[in-house]
Amino acid sequence: MDMQRLASTLEASLDPTKNKYAETALLQEQKKPGFSLLLLRIVASDAYDSTARLASALYFKNFIRRTWTDENGNYKLPQNEVVSIKEELIGLMISVPANIQYQLGDAVGVIADSDFWRRWDTLVDDLVSRLTPDNARINNGVLQVAHSIFKRWRPLYRSDELFTEVNHVLEKFGDPFVQLLSSTDHLIEQNKNDRPTLSQYFSTMNLMIKLLYDLSVQDLPPIFEDNMQSLTSLLLKYLVYDNFLLHTDGDSEAGPLEYVKSEIFEVLVLYAQKYEDAFGPFVEQFIGSSWNLLTTTGLETKNDILVSKALQFLTSVTRMSQHARAFNSEGIMSQVIERVVLPNLSLRESDMEVFEDEPIEFIRRDLEGSDSDTRRRAATDFLQQLLAQFQKLVTDVVLRYINHYLSDYSNNPSANWKSKDTAVYLFSSIAAKGAVTTSQGVKSVNELVNVIDFFQANVAADLVADSGVESILKVDAIKYLYMFRSQITREQWRDAFPLVVKHLGSSEYVVYTYAAIALERVLSLADNSKQSVIIPADVKPLSAQLLQHLFQLIERDPEPAKLQENEFLMRCVMRVLVVIRDGVVPVTDSVLANFIKITQIIIPNPANPRFYYYHFEALGAFIRFAAPSQPEKLENGLYPVFLSILQNDVQEFIPYVFQLFAALLEANPSGSLTAYYASLAQPILSPQFWSSKGNIPALVRLLSSLMSRGASQIAENQQLQPILAIFQNLIISKVNEIYGFELLESIMANFAPHIIEPYFVTVLQLLFTRLQSSKTEAFSSRFVRIYHFISSRIDSGLGADWFIKHANQVQEGIYVQLYLSIILPDTQKQARPLDRKIAVISLCKTLTDSIAFAEKYRKGWGYTCETLLKLLENAPMIALTDDTIVDQDVDDMSFGVGFTQLQTIKRPARDYSPEVTDVKSWVGRELQKCNASQGGKIKRFAEERLSQSPQVLQALSTYMSR
Numbered sequence: 001m002d003m004q005r006l007a008s009t010l011e012a013s014l015d016p017t018k019n020k021y022a023e024t025a026l027l028q029e030q031k032k033p034g035f036s037l038l039l040l041r042i043v044a045s046d047a048y049d050s051t052a053r054l055a056s057a058l059y060f061k062n063f064i065r066r067t068w069t070d071e072n073g074n075y076k077l078p079q080n081e082v083v084s085i086k087e088e089l090i091g092l093m094i095s096v097p098a099n100i101q102y103q104l105g106d107a108v109g110v111i112a113d114s115d116f117w118r119r120w121d122t123l124v125d126d127l128v129s130r131l132t133p134d135n136a137r138i139n140n141g142v143l144q145v146a147h148s149i150f151k152r153w154r155p156l157y158r159s160d161e162l163f164t165e166v167n168h169v170l171e172k173f174g175d176p177f178v179q180l181l182s183s184t185d186h187l188i189e190q191n192k193n194d195r196p197t198l199s200q201y202f203s204t205m206n207l208m209i210k211l212l213y214d215l216s217v218q219d220l221p222p223i224f225e226d227n228m229q230s231l232t233s234l235l236l237k238y239l240v241y242d243n244f245l246l247h248t249d250g251d252s253e254a255g256p257l258e259y260v261k262s263e264i265f266e267v268l269v270l271y272a273q274k275y276e277d278a279f280g281p282f283v284e285q286f287i288g289s290s291w292n293l294l295t296t297t298g299l300e301t302k303n304d305i306l307v308s309k310a311l312q313f314l315t316s317v318t319r320m321s322q323h324a325r326a327f328n329s330e331g332i333m334s335q336v337i338e339r340v341v342l343p344n345l346s347l348r349e350s351d352m353e354v355f356e357d358e359p360i361e362f363i364r365r366d367l368e369g370s371d372s373d374t375r376r377r378a379a380t381d382f383l384q385q386l387l388a389q390f391q392k393l394v395t396d397v398v399l400r401y402i403n404h405y406l407s408d409y410s411n412n413p414s415a416n417w418k419s420k421d422t423a424v425y426l427f428s429s430i431a432a433k434g435a436v437t438t439s440q441g442v443k444s445v446n447e448l449v450n451v452i453d454f455f456q457a458n459v460a461a462d463l464v465a466d467s468g469v470e471s472i473l474k475v476d477a478i479k480y481l482y483m484f485r486s487q488i489t490r491e492q493w494r495d496a497f498p499l500v501v502k503h504l505g506s507s508e509y510v511v512y513t514y515a516a517i518a519l520e521r522v523l524s525l526a527d528n529s530k531q532s533v534i535i536p537a538d539v540k541p542l543s544a545q546l547l548q549h550l551f552q553l554i555e556r557d558p559e560p561a562k563l564q565e566n567e568f569l570m571r572c573v574m575r576v577l578v579v580i581r582d583g584v585v586p587v588t589d590s591v592l593a594n595f596i597k598i599t600q601i602i603i604p605n606p607a608n609p610r611f612y613y614y615h616f617e618a619l620g621a622f623i624r625f626a627a628p629s630q631p632e633k634l635e636n637g638l639y640p641v642f643l644s645i646l647q648n649d650v651q652e653f654i655p656y657v658f659q660l661f662a663a664l665l666e667a668n669p670s671g672s673l674t675a676y677y678a679s680l681a682q683p684i685l686s687p688q689f690w691s692s693k694g695n696i697p698a699l700v701r702l703l704s705s706l707m708s709r710g711a712s713q714i715a716e717n718q719q720l721q722p723i724l725a726i727f728q729n730l731i732i733s734k735v736n737e738i739y740g741f742e743l744l745e746s747i748m749a750n751f752a753p754h755i756i757e758p759y760f761v762t763v764l765q766l767l768f769t770r771l772q773s774s775k776t777e778a779f780s781s782r783f784v785r786i787y788h789f790i791s792s793r794i795d796s797g798l799g800a801d802w803f804i805k806h807a808n809q810v811q812e813g814i815y816v817q818l819y820l821s822i823i824l825p826d827t828q829k830q831a832r833p834l835d836r837k838i839a840v841i842s843l844c845k846t847l848t849d850s851i852a853f854a855e856k857y858r859k860g861w862g863y864t865c866e867t868l869l870k871l872l873e874n875a876p877m878i879a880l881t882d883d884t885i886v887d888q889d890v891d892d893m894s895f896g897v898g899f900t901q902l903q904t905i906k907r908p909a910r911d912y913s914p915e916v917t918d919v920k921s922w923v924g925r926e927l928q929k930c931n932a933s934q935g936g937k938i939k940r941f942a943e944e945r946l947s948q949s950p951q952v953l954q955a956l957s958t959y960m961s962r
Contacts, residue, residue, distance in 0.1 A: 001029050006038060007048045010055040016605065020648075026059065036063060036077065037084055043100060044092050053096075057103035064107045069114045071735045086111070090126055094141030101141065105148035112149040117168050123149070124172040131176055134187060136200035139180065143207035146173070150214035158218060166218055174223040177215070181208050185234055195245040202246060202256040205238065209263040213270060220275045232282040235264050239289050251300035251350075258306045261293075265309035272316045283317055287326070290314055294340050301350045304375055311344065311378035315385045324389045333390070333397045341383050342401065344375035345429075346422045347472070355472065359509040360565050367479070367517065380429045387430055387446070395448045398430050406458060417470040420458075424476045427454055428483055439887065440486040440525065451484045452492070463499045471508045478503060478511070482518040485525055490533050493522065497534055501542065504549055512553060516572040523575045524887060532579075539576065540583040546576055547587065551594040560605040563598065567610040574618035578885050578904065581625045588626050592637045595619050599641045606652040613900060616656040620663060620904035621885070627667035635664055635676050646683075651692065655899045658684070658698035662705045663905035673710025681706055681714060685722045693735065694898035700730075700739045701907060704746035711750040723747065724759055731766055734776060741782040745789055749912070753797040760806045768810060771822065784826045785835050788842035789912075800842070800850045819860060824867050834909050836876035840919045843868040847938065848930035854941070862945040862952075868923070869955050875919050878911065924962035931960065 001009070006029065013022035029035060042048055042056040064085075067076045075082050089111075093104040116123060130142045150169065156162055184204050191197040212231075215221055224231055238260055248255035268286055271279040290310045297303050297310075317323045327333055354362045365374050387394040405423035409416045431451050433444040445451055462469045462477040481488065481496055488496065500522070503515035525533045539546075554569050577584055577591075584591060598615060606612055627634045642661065645653045665677050684702060689695050703723065707714060714720060723743070730740030744763065747756065767786075770779055791800040807815040827843070830836045846853055846864050853861045885904050916922045931938040938960065946953040 001025075003038065003042065007042050007052040007056065010039075010042065010059055011049065011052040013059065014051065014055050030063060030067075033078060034081060036060060036081060037088070039063065040085070040088055040092060043096060043104070050097075054100055054103070057096075057100045057107075061103045061107040061110070065110050068110060071733060073114060086115075086120060086123075090123070090130070090145055093145050094130065094138055101144050105144055108145055108148045109152060112152060116149060117165050121168075124169055128172055128176050131180060133183060136187075136197070136204050140200070140203050140207060143204065143211060147207060147210050147214060150211060153214060154217050156218070162218065166215075170215065170221050170223065174215075174221060177208070177211065178223060178227060180204075181212075181234065182230075184208060185237075192243055193245070198243070198245055199256060202260060206256065206260050206263060209235075209238075209260060209267060213263070213267050216267070216270060216275075220271075220278055225278050228278055228282070232279075232285075235267065236285055236289060239264050239286070239293070248302060250302075252302055254302045254305060258302060262306045262309045265290075265306075265313045268313045269309075269316045272313065272320070276320065283323060286313070287317060287323065291340070294344075299343065299348050299350075305373050307344060307375050308373045308378035311340075311375075311382045314340075315378070315382045318382070318385045318389060321389070324386075327386060328390055328393065330393065330397060333386070333393055336386070337383075337397055337401060341379050342422070344379040345383075345425060347418050352472075355510060359513070362510060363513055363517075363568070367482075367514075376425070380425075383429050384432070387433075391446065392448065395430055395446060398426055399449070402426050417473055421472050421476055424459060424473075424480065427458075428480060432483065436483055441483050441521070443486055445484070445487060451487050455480060455484070463496070463503075471506075471511055474503065474506070474508075474511050475514050478514040478518050482514070482521060485518075485522055485533075490527065493533050494538070497522065497538070501546065504546075504553070513566060513568050516550065516553075517568050520568070520572040520575040523579050534579075536579050536581065536583065540580050543576060543580045543583055544587045544590075547573060547584075547591060547594075550576070551591075551598075554598065555594070558601060560601050561607040563601055564606075564608040564611040567608060567614050570611055570614040570618060574614050574621055574904070577618055577621040577625065582629070584622060584626050585629055588630055588633065591622055591626075592634065595622065596637060596641050600644070603641075603644060603648060603650055603653070606650060609652070612653065612656075616653075616660065617902055617904050620660060620902045623660060623663045623667060624905055627664055628669055631664070631668040631670070635668075638664070639676070651694075654689070654692070655694045655698045656902065658689075658695060658702050659902050659905060662698065662702040662907075663902075665702070665705045665709065666907070671709065673706060673713055677706060678710060678713060681710075681717070681719055685719065685726070690726060690729070696730070696736055696739050697899045697901070700743050700746075703743065707746050707750040711752075711755075715751065715755050720747075720751065720755065720759070724763070727763070728766055731770065734774070734779075737770075737776075737779050738782060741786055744786060748786070748790055748793070748798070753802065757806075761809050764807055764810050768814065768818075771818075780822060780826050781829065781835075784823055784830065785838065787823055788827070788835075788839045791842035792838055792845055792913075794845050794849050800846045801852050804852050816857070816860070819857075820863070824863055827867055828870060832909070833876035833878050834911055836871060837878060837911070837913070837916065837919060840868065840871050840876065840923065841913055841916065843871070844923050844926050847941075848926055854937075858945055861941060862949070865942070865946060865956060866949065866952050869952060869959075872920055872923065872959075878917065920959070921962065924959040927956075927960045928962075 009022050009025050009029075012018040013026060015022075039056045039060040043053050043060065045053070048056075070076055077085075089104065089108060093101055093108065096104065112120070112123075127142050127146055130138065132138050153162065153166065184201055188198065188201045188205065191201060212224075216224060241260075242257065246255055246257045272283060290313055294307060294310050294314075297307055318327070327336060351362070354365075366376070383394070383398070402423045405419040405426070409420035409423065413420075427449070431446050431449050431454070432442040433446055434442070436442055459477045459480050462473045463481075478500060481500065485493075500515050500518050504512050504519070506512045506515065523532075523534055523539065527533055550569055550573050554563060554566065554573075557563060595615075595618070599619075602612060602615070623634060623638075638660070642657045645657050661677075661680065668674070668677075680702070683689075684699055684706075689699060703726075707723075714723070724747070727740050727743045727747070730736040730743060733740075767783060771783065787803065790798045790803050793799065804815045807818065827839050830839055843864050847861065847868070853864065886906075887903065927938050942953055942956050946956065
């Protein structure tokens with residue numbers, strides 16, 4: 001493919017109507033040597049359209065992310081290509097427009113994760129050499145590259161290796177950075193009347209403040225500590241700086257001034273929290289300037305981030321008692337509430353515009369915690385920090401304002417409804433102590449107020465009324481229940497629950513969505529005794545109507561992106577299905593039809609990862625509870641849509657589909673491998689599915705489920721060898737070794753020994769090679785588990801002797817080395833109860849049934865006995881099977897083309913010996929039985945082989961006499 005055609009294909013990859021074809025073509029093209037360098041040439045050339053250049057930068061970033069190094073840090077690209085990329089990338093990034101810079105900056109960050117600094121130790125010198133005294137365009141490019149690399153330090157934990165890297169940077173970059181900061185300050189002053197030049201230098205200042213944060217985030221650099229006086233003077237100067245040439249037109253778009261000041265506040269928060277000794281003497285001046293900024297900055301949306309950051313700084317310094325004392329008087333506190341908190345907490349016209357025009361955005365800002373940069377959230381955090389320091393003072397002052405606003409509302413409810421919104425929000429802010437948790441809402445409340453009394457007196461009426469109440473006040477009432485749900489008793493919830501359900505019928509997007517959010521959370525709420533607050537019996541009579549209405553709300557706009565917009569509705573569908581369980585069976589037809597319809601709509605355009613995650617979770621719950629009684633109906637209904645996902649290579653959905661296929665199979669009560677599932681075996685062995693690491697966990701589960709029901713069919717179809725080839729590819733990878741062991745365990749559990757035997761020596765060779773060449777703690781642990789699994793299955797024709805025979809075929813005598821150096825020592829390290837249980841059964845059966853240990857490994861019999869008794873000192877307690885579905889917080893999840901476990905169909909760890917409930921008693925019985933049936937063998941062996949270990953002998957005798 002020539003350059004022009006490649007550029008056109010890259011441009012097409014951004015077009016939804018052409019991207020499938022383009023992606024396929026690019027996947028073929030990227031296999032050719034030098035592909036990455038062609039991408040950079042397109043990015044660099046003005047001969048190509050700006051869209052093509054951006055598409056090339058975007059594809060380069062993703063290509064580097066996929067192909068730079070393997071899991072061991074080895075380059076996957078040819079060495080000459082790696083060298084060329086490093087040589088060209090920095091200079092190119094400096095010269096391209098800002099939108100392309102950001103994409104290349106991400107690529108630099110990926111490379112730096114792998115190579116910086118030891119395999120790219122010339123980078124900082126290269127950056128420093130490119131800095132100029134006064135060329136803002138070049139400097140901004142250099143600083144953008146530096147920020148792309150150094151910002152990686154922000155979330156990292158302290159380590160020696162990290163500090164070595166930071167010191168390497170500071171040694172070379174520290175002095176030039178401080179000099180450039182000073183010279184940029186002078187250049188801004190010199191060009192204060194030249195708008196274009198001034199804007200460029202302000203961009204430089206913005207990047208330098210970001211870098212100031214990057215370089216300080218792990219520890220305060222000595223060069224900054226030595227220059228703290230001049231550094232804080234410069235920060236203070238630009239915190240109060242103003243120049244009308246930098247003002248933006250309109251009220252909504254932030255400009256250079258707002259960006260620089262916001263970044264300064266981020267640095268101030270960092271320094272106040274981490275470096276009080278060095279920064280403490282300078283804090284007061286920043287408190288004063290922050291107060292002035294907050295009391296003089298307007299309510300325009302362009303100032304929102306700046307005001308939020310300023311409030312975050314005041315919140316951080318209020319945590320320090322020596323600075324908080326300044327607020328400890330009624331007069332000062334009243335000023336703070338009136339001049340800082342209330343203006344930023346009250347609803348503005350711009351908020352109402354978002355409520356009406358972008359309702360889903362309003363909800364996300366207001367509810368999820370993603371609103372940390374909104375004025376309301378920041379003002380609430382500041383107020384709650386003041387409350388933590390001066391609880392009674394703040395409560396008394398705020399209650400006066402609350403009463404004032406409630407009185408204002410009661411004088412004219414239709415005109416003054418915003419006053420009530422402010423009053424409810426204020427009360428919620430001082431009533432809640434601590435964060436609103438995902439599972440329980442507010443767990444601790446301010447004992448100086450009564451949340452139930454306030455609800456009944458001021459909020460409940462807005463929930464009950466059918467008309468005459470502003471939509472925002474209905475939202476406030478529902479949100480109040482959502483926040484304080486743990487403080488409301490079961491009896492009170494029985495009265496409130498129907499009112500929440502009623503609001504699903506609202507015509508207002510925000511109202512019915514908040515109702516769905518509150519409904520979903522209360523359905524998952526349990527009291528202190530872990531009993532559900534809303535029991536299934538309360539929900540089942542409503543469930544058919546409830547589900548149908550939720551589906552109608554979701555499907556209201558069938559445009560794919562719009563349908564996926566509201567994940568909260570789909571999460572509520574999931575929760576209702578989880579609560580009613582088999583109560584869904586009577587409405588299977590309608591629920592199935594809705595799931596099929598929604599899936600078909602979103603297949604062409606997976607737009608919202610949260611929505612389709614909850615969609616597949618809900619579908620998983622439906623399969624779990626409806627499929628056992630109607631397997632064919634669900635299989636026949638879902639097969640075409642699942643097949644469409646696989647045929648269209650919808651990579652975002654495929655890992656979910658394989659999990660759902662496995663759940664369908666496991667739910668089918670026939671116990672056999674029907675033709676429906678047998679037809680899946682060959683396709684899922686295709687390398688194309690296993691090449692995506694996100695598919696692997698789901699494929700292993702599906703393959704394991706197929707083997708558990710149709711091992712004989714798989715063997716007859718000669719499909720065991722391809723399965724073992726998959727095992728080989730998994731086990732050699734540190735990333736996928738755990739899934740290799742899961743697959744091997746399924747093979748050993750489901751195929752007869754004579755079928756496995758021809759391949760087992762090769763399997764052991766692979767395992768032993770990894771143990772010798774690149775053993776990890778996780779690999780060793782899983783190897784010990786698979787050994788004990790095989791050793792414990794004497795009744796299935798396996799056992800310790802079977803393993804020994806094959807191990808010694810790999811290398812004579814290797815078993816003894818493994819047993820003494822890995823298996824016995826690492827058995828004690830097994831942490832999971834079921835792993836320890838398998839080990840107990842394995843070791844006990846080795847003592848009672850192994851011929852090799854009876855006749856050949858006499859010392860080994862004694863060592864085995866000692867290890868068994870040590871395990872029994874902390875005997876594994878196997879919990880009863882619990883079918884509770886554990887919530888997964890999507891805020892803690894990373895979505896993409898990867899694996900995300902569906903919690904509604906998560907397979908519990910399998911107990912292969914459920915009949916063994918008390919392992920100590922079981923061991924005692926097994927030893928007694930063997931001793932009795934084999935003429936006192938165990939007792940005789942113990943006396944002979946444990947004669948040097950009287951304590952072990954005594955402990956064993958105790959078990960045998962139970």
